Each structure stands twice: as structure tokens, then as C-alpha cells.
Amino acid sequence: EPEVTQTPSHQVTQMGQEVILRCVPISNHLYFYWYRQILGQKVEFLVSFYNNEISEKSEIFDDQFSVERPDGSNFTLKIRSTKLEDSAMYFCATVPGQDNEQFFGPGTRLTVL
Amino acid sequence: GIQVEQSPPDLILQEGANSTLRCNFSDSVNNLQWFHQNPWGQLINLFYIPSGTKQNGRLSATTVATERYSLLYISSSQTTDSGVYFCAVRHSGYALNFGKGTSLLVTP
Numbered sequence: 001e002p003e004v005t006q007t008p009s010h011q012v013t014q015m016g017q018e019v020i021l022r023c024v025p026i027s028n029h030l031y032f033y034w035y036r037q038i039l040g041q042k043v044e045f046l047v048s049f050y051n052n053e054i055s056e057k058s059e060i061f062d063d064q065f066s067v068e069r070p071d072g073s074n075f076t077l078k079i080r081s082t083k084l085e086d087s088a089m090y091f092c093a094t095v096p097g098q099d100n101e102q103f104f105g106p107g108t109r110l111t112v113l
Numbered sequence: 114g115i116q117v118e119q120s121p122p123d124l125i126l127q128e129g130a131n132s133t134l135r136c137n138f139s140d141s142v143n144n145l146q147w148f149h150q151n152p153w154g155q156l157i158n159l160f161y162i163p164s165g166t167k168q169n170g171r172l173s174a175t176t177v178a179t180e181r182y183s184l185l186y187i188s189s190s191q192t193t194d195s196g197v198y199f200c201a202v203r204h205s206g207y208a209l210n211f212g213k214g215t216s217l218l219v220t221p
Contacts, residue, residue: 045208056207089154101161107154
């Protein structure tokens with residue numbers, strides 16, 4: 001069964017450094033999402049991406065964040081200058097159509113020191 | 114935005130017991146999903162159920178969209194069922210809105 005994959009599984013970085021989190025969506029899926037979950041809290045929406053542009057973003061998704069699909073397969077989330085409060089699990093999700101079930105990747109655990 | 118309330122927040126069961134988890138939402142929904150978050154933090158899709166009833170093994174779910182709630186039933190619970198169960202809904206736009214989850218511990 002096709003799966004969403006994410007790399008790395010765990011990343012440790014120093015405050016102020018840039019990080020790039022990668023996701024490989026299920027092929028033929030058209031909508032891509034990033035969510036995050038701070039330890040012990042609920043999952044929060046960051047951004048959705050369709051047809052090579054952002055279709056919706058939350059208040060969390062400020063200028064420090066960016067997304068792109070650089071090569072037609074990977075879907076990336078970049079955090080330009082990480083802060084301590086960016087420490088969280090980041091999930092990628094993909095879906096074939098807007099009204100369909102969202103499939104989540106295994107997540108990347110980001111630790112900012 | 115849409116509000117998603119899950120109950121109970123915590124639940125402890127003995128192996129073999131049955132349980133019902135509830136998800137209330139404040140507006141009409143186009144999408145409702147139940148997830149199990151395992152101890153490694155992975156979100157496992159359980160059900161995509163914007164309306165109606167579905168069953169998968171010992172798990173089943175029912176969504177009554179007109180009354181704005183969904184129920185997840187776990188029968189004959191096993192220790193491997195432990196973890197956090199999330200309900201997530203989509204009202205409009207693209208985002209899933211998650212509840213705070215029900216933390217389930219099944220003891221031997």
C-alpha cells in the first residue's frame with residue numbers, strides 16, 4: 001500500500017539554524033499539507049499546497065516558514081531561523097482530492113537546542 | 114473556527130474491556146477522521162467517516178453528522194491499543210482541525 005514518507009525521522013539543530021524537512025507524497029496525490037504537534041499538545045495545521053502554490057495557511061505559518069515542491073516529487077518545509085519553540089513533531093499529509101481522506105507520514109521530530 | 118471536543122480526556126481499561134470515545138464538533142463537516150497516535154508518535158489512520166458507520170476488526174466508528182458527533186468503539190481492548198486517539202474534522206477550506214485527544218491506557 002502506498003505510503004507518505006518523511007525524512008529525516010529526527011533532527012537536532014541549534015537555535016538560529018535553517019532546517020529543511022522533506023516529504024515524499026503518495027503518487028497521484030494533488031494536495032499536500034504540513035502539520036505540527038508540540039509535545040503533549042494537539043496536532044495543528046500549518047499550511048496546504050496545491051498546484052504549486054499555497055492554498056491556505058495558519059497564523060503559525062509566518063515568514064520564518066516556506067514550502068515548495070522543488071522537483072515534482074519531494075515536498076519540503078523550510079524553517080529559516082529556528083527558535084526553541086519550533087521544537088515539535090512535524091507531519092506531512094497528502095490527499096488525492098480536497099474532499100478525500102488525508103494520509104499522514106510518520107513525522108519528523110525536530111529538536112531545537 | 115470549528116471547535117472539536119473529545120471525551121473523556123483520559124481512560125484506563127483492563128485488557129478485554131470495551132470502550133467508547135466521543136468527538137463533538139460545532140459545525141457541519143466535509144471530512145472526519147479518527148487517528149491512533151502510537152508511542153512512537155506516528156498518526157495511524159483508523160477511519161475516514163464524515164457520516165455513517167464503519168467497522169474494522171475490533172474497532173468501529175459512527176458519525177451522526179446532523180447531531181454533530183462521532184463515536185469510536187473499541188471492543189476487547191488489548192495493550193497495543195494504548196496511545197492517544199484523535200478526532201479531526203474539516204469544515205471548510207483545506208485544514209483538518211484536531212481535537213485534544215483521548216489518552217487510553219490498557220493494562221494487562
